[in-house]
Amino acid sequence: MSSSNPLVVTASPHLSTPDSTPRIMWTVVASLGPVLAAASYFFGVSALLVVAAATLGALVTEFWFGKGRTLLDGSAMITGILLGLTLPAGLPIWMAFVGGAFAIGFGKLIFGGLGQNVFNPALLGRAFLQAAFPVALTTWPKPGGTWWELRGDNLALPLMSAGATDAITGATPLGLMKFEHAGTPVSDLFFGTTGGSLGETSALVILLCGTYLALKNYLNWRIPVSVFAAVAILAEMLHLLDAPRFPAPAFMLFSGGLVLGATYMATDMVTSPVTNLGSWIFGAGIGVLVVVIRIWGGLAEGVMYGILLMNAMVPFINRVTQPRVFGTGRVTGVR
Amino acid sequence: MIPRFSFRHGVHPPDLKALTRSAAIRRLPYPEEVILPLRQHTGKPAKAIVKPGDRVERGDTVAEADGWMSSPVHASAAGRVDAVGLWPHPDGSFAPAVRIAVEPYSPQAPRPRIVPDWKGLTREQLIEAIRKAGVVGLGGAAFPTHVKLSPPKDQAIDVLIINGCECEPYLTTDHRTMVEYPQRVHLGVRIMMQCLGVRRAVIGIERNKPDAIAALRSSLPGDIDVAVQPLTVKYPQGAEKMLIRALVGREVPSGKLPLHVGTVVQNIASVATIAEVFETGLPLIERIVTVTGRGIRRPSNLIVPVGTPLRYLLDACGGMTPDAREVVFGGPMMGVAQANLDVPLLKGTTGVVVLTESDCKAEESYPCIRCGRCLDACPVFLNPQLLGSLALAGRYDEMTANHLADCMLCGCCSYACPSNIPLPQLFQAARVAIRQRQSAA
Numbered sequence: 099m100s101s102s103n104p105l106v107v108t109a110s111p112h113l114s115t116p117d118s119t120p121r122i123m124w125t126v127v128a129s130l131g132p133v134l135a136a137a138s139y140f141f142g143v144s145a146l147l148v149v150a151a152a153t154l155g156a157l158v159t160e161f162w163f164g165k166g167r168t169l170l171d172g173s174a175m176i177t178g179i180l181l182g183l184t185l186p187a188g189l190p191i192w193m194a195f196v197g198g199a200f201a202i203g204f205g206k207l208i209f210g211g212l213g214q215n216v217f218n219p220a221l222l223g224r225a226f227l228q229a230a231f232p233v234a235l236t237t238w239p240k241p242g243g244t245w246w247e248l249r250g251d252n253l254a255l256p257l258m259s260a261g262a263t264d265a266i267t268g269a270t271p272l273g274l275m276k277f278e279h280a281g282t283p284v285s286d287l288f289f290g291t292t293g294g295s296l297g298e299t300s301a302l303v304i305l306l307c308g309t310y311l312a313l314k315n316y317l318n319w320r321i322p323v324s325v326f327a328a329v330a331i332l333a334e335m336l337h338l339l340d341a342p343r344f345p346a347p348a349f350m351l352f353s354g355g356l357v358l359g360a361t362y363m364a365t366d367m368v369t370s371p372v373t374n375l376g377s378w379i380f381g382a383g384i385g386v387l388v389v390v391i392r393i394w395g396g397l398a399e400g401v402m403y404g405i406l407l408m409n410a411m412v413p414f415i416n417r418v419t420q421p422r423v424f425g426t427g428r429v430t431g432v433r
Numbered sequence: 434m435i436p437r438f439s440f441r442h443g444v445h446p447p448d449l450k451a452l453t454r455s456a457a458i459r460r461l462p463y464p465e466e467v468i469l470p471l472r473q474h475t476g477k478p479a480k481a482i483v484k485p486g487d488r489v490e491r492g493d494t495v496a497e498a499d500g501w502m503s504s505p506v507h508a509s510a511a512g513r514v515d516a517v518g519l520w521p522h523p524d525g526s527f528a529p530a531v532r533i534a535v536e537p538y539s540p541q542a543p544r545p546r547i548v549p550d551w552k553g554l555t556r557e558q559l560i561e562a563i564r565k566a567g568v569v570g571l572g573g574a575a576f577p578t579h580v581k582l583s584p585p586k587d588q589a590i591d592v593l594i595i596n597g598c599e600c601e602p603y604l605t606t607d608h609r610t611m612v613e614y615p616q617r618v619h620l621g622v623r624i625m626m627q628c629l630g631v632r633r634a635v636i637g638i639e640r641n642k643p644d645a646i647a648a649l650r651s652s653l654p655g656d657i658d659v660a661v662q663p664l665t666v667k668y669p670q671g672a673e674k675m676l677i678r679a680l681v682g683r684e685v686p687s688g689k690l691p692l693h694v695g696t697v698v699q700n701i702a703s704v705a706t707i708a709e710v711f712e713t714g715l716p717l718i719e720r721i722v723t724v725t726g727r728g729i730r731r732p733s734n735l736i737v738p739v740g741t742p743l744r745y746l747l748d749a750c751g752g753m754t755p756d757a758r759e760v761v762f763g764g765p766m767m768g769v770a771q772a773n774l775d776v777p778l779l780k781g782t783t784g785v786v787v788l789t790e791s792d793c794k795a796e797e798s799y800p801c802i803r804c805g806r807c808l809d810a811c812p813v814f815l816n817p818q819l820l821g822s823l824a825l826a827g828r829y830d831e832m833t834a835n836h837l838a839d840c841m842l843c844g845c846c847s848y849a850c851p852s853n854i855p856l857p858q859l860f861q862a863a864r865v866a867i868r869q870r871q872s873a874a
Contacts (some may be wrong), residue, residue, distance in 0.1 A: 099594070099833040103761060104769075105757075105758060105759060105770075105772070106758055106770070106793065107759070107770040107771070107772045108759065108760050108766055108770055108793065109770075109855045109858035110761075110765070110766060110769065110770075110842075110844050110857060110858075111765060111767070111844030111847050111848050112448050112759065112765040112766070112767065112770070112786070112788060112793055113447075113602060113765045113848060113859070114759055114793070114847065114848050114853060115444075115849055115850075116850065117851045118851050118852070118853065119799040119800075119802055119851045119852045119853075120799070121851070122802075122804075122851055123781060131681065171803075172800060211800060211802045212799070212802065213801045213802050213803060213852075215798035223657075259598050264713075314808075320806070334601065345816035354843070358729045366801045367803055367804040367805070368802050368803050370803075371805070372803050372804075372805035372808055372816070372818050372819075373805065373808060373816075374809070376806070377805075407634070416819075420816055421808065421816075421817060422811060422814060423687060423812050423814050423836045423839055424674065424684065424687070424812070424839065425674065425684055425685050425686045425687035425688075425689070425813070426686070426687045426836070432476065
């Protein structure tokens with residue numbers, strides 16, 4: 099045995115899956131590529147500016163206040179991109195940057211870093227932005243225009259009121275439904291040619307990317323499936339009761355941030371239940387909350403609060419859905 | 434949904450058995466020295482009855498059992514006792530051992546028939562013969578076989594289960610035993626059935642060993658009820674509780690033993706050894722071992738004397754490759770890495786796996802991301818994620834409440850963990866801490 103190659107002694111098992119936490123995180127980042135491409139297809143350069151600013155805010159905060167090399171695990175990158183995708187294209191990018199910094203600083207690091215946070219950091223960042231800049235966060239540019247055209251005062255200076263721009267803005271489909279009782283064709287929603295935040299656009303692209311992750315077991319398919327099922331069932335029941343007042347399930351499913359939220363945010367491993375039964379309950383709870391908030395709440399959209407509220411329930415869900423330990427309780431086959 | 438001939442959860446590691454799957458079992462020349470630790474079994478260590486300078490023949494007792502829950506140790510080669518004292522033990526400690534300098538020119542002829550012929554012996558005589566022959570479970574835990582064969586009188590045993598799963602990756606000792614010695618396996622089963630007074634035996638074999646299944650099926654005895662049952666390939670199919678579940682659909686209650694559900698489980702190697710002991714008349718002084726892994730030049734299945742030094746064994750297999758990095762006793766899932774190549778092979782050593790640099794690059798651990806994969810992997814349905822975080826926080830009482838005692842340390846959770854958290858090690862450490870606290874109180 100040469101001294102340059104000493105034997106090592108490690109604990110068993112001496113084999114492990116090829117999957118690693120960074121690999122999972124970076125694969126999720128890569129899977130967001132097509133979603134980003136779709137966003138920039140509809141909202142041009144503004145989409146990339148906003149997402150880049152939010153991501154930069156997240157990465158800088160992680161680097162500055164995180165423990166050493168945690169930047170490399172990819173989780174801050176996901177938070178930044180996801181936050182960016184929940185924002186309107188015309189948002190001043192300094193606000194996106196602040197949101198990214200808040201998401202990592204107060205959504206994750208303050209709890210102790212990766213794995214310790216209770217709430218989805220990206221959504222916490224968005225909740226903060228919505229409270230701090232309510233007008234900017236609800237100014238929705240419509241898709242269209244040339245690629246290089248800014249969709250709002252993206253480059254406004256921090257803390258200055260945003261300058262007026264001539265970008266065409268309008269209500270989101272949910273806003274139209276809620277406040278003006280106007281519908282939007284479901285095909286527009288599915289392919290993304292509507293107003294809304296960057297990632298609220300193409301349900302098709304998000305679902306394809308989500309399916310890829312689910313097939314790799316990088317997200318728990320039970321969560322999006324139960325979210326969609328709960329929304330569809332509840333919306334269908336309401337629609338049957340009073341069709342003019344309550345929109346059809348397809349509209350509920352593909353409008354707003356539901357597809358993005360159910361696929362990428364509710365499935366955040368850290369803030370979703372560890373048990374499979376718990377995942378069903380968690381997803382169904384989100385679905386119910388989304389419908390309730392959208393229909394009876396004061397807001398047009400309920401995905402963010404639906405997920406954040408259910409995040410808070412996760413420790414409880416985990417506790418009550420513990421599997422039966424082998425050989426305890428109802429034991430089979432014992433004479 | 435309860436799967437047939439399988440169990441729920443578990444993991445699918447690569448089986449890596451191709452290195453030695455078709456390598457016939459061969460013998461090695463005797464080493465210059467054999468080292469016989471007095472503790473090679475579960476229970477009390479044996480008591481040495483030889484002293485330095487004593488001449489021993491092959492099969493002579495060198496240490497006697499200390500009580501019922503113990504097992505004697507026999508000389509595995511003829512020679513002179515060199516020393517009786519501390520020596521590196523595969524568990525990482527220094528433990529009392531008898532060292533024998535092997536007589537270089539000895540024909541290694543055994544004393545004639547130390548163990549009597551099994552025919553005509555009563556149940557009690559059979560069990561006593563097995564006890565005296567130092568037979569212990571050869572699947573790893575080395576539980577004294579005579580204790581297993583003597584269940585309490587109030588526990589009716591109705592089926593004997595033979596474990597031919599060999600679900601640990603790399604290892605092929607049980608596989609080769611079944612392929613090369615099917616008659617011996619069946620004789621061992623017959624003797625054990627007689628000891629237990631059971632009428633039914635089932636041999637469970639994972640489906641990835643079709644030649645073993647065929648060999649045992651084609652040699653089934655006609656006069657007793659022995660069945661060969663192929664099982665799903667999944668780790669840990671060979672864990673007692675999983676195997677019983679898969680073969681007879683009974684669930685061993687938490688904290689209980691297989692005999693509480695009317696079963697006794699024995700590993701294939703142990704069964705074949707019982708037959709061998711009665712056939713040859715020699716006590717348990719040899720075993721079959723797989724030396725394998727990409728870090729060894731000539732992966733082999735070998736018959737070696739108990740107590741063969743690891744270094745000798747590695748050299749006999751062509752030596753380690755330059756990139757060899759870790760030497761593991763047992764399989765890669767539950768095996769113990771060795772820090773010292775002077776340790777001897779024990780009765781319970783199923784294999785030696787030499788891992789290379791690329792097999793075992795010491796990876797970084799990441800924080801738990803609560804992905805839940807460990808919960809889906811745990812064959813006893815624990816919550817390793819919760820137990821792991823409790824262990825790191827030192828909250829041992831809560832670990833006990835969360836069924837730490839039911840953990841088999843099979844390693845599935847850690848295998849599945851993307852953050853590479855050493856969960857079994859944390860659980861093991863917690864158990865030690867709890868035990869120390871109890872003994873201090």
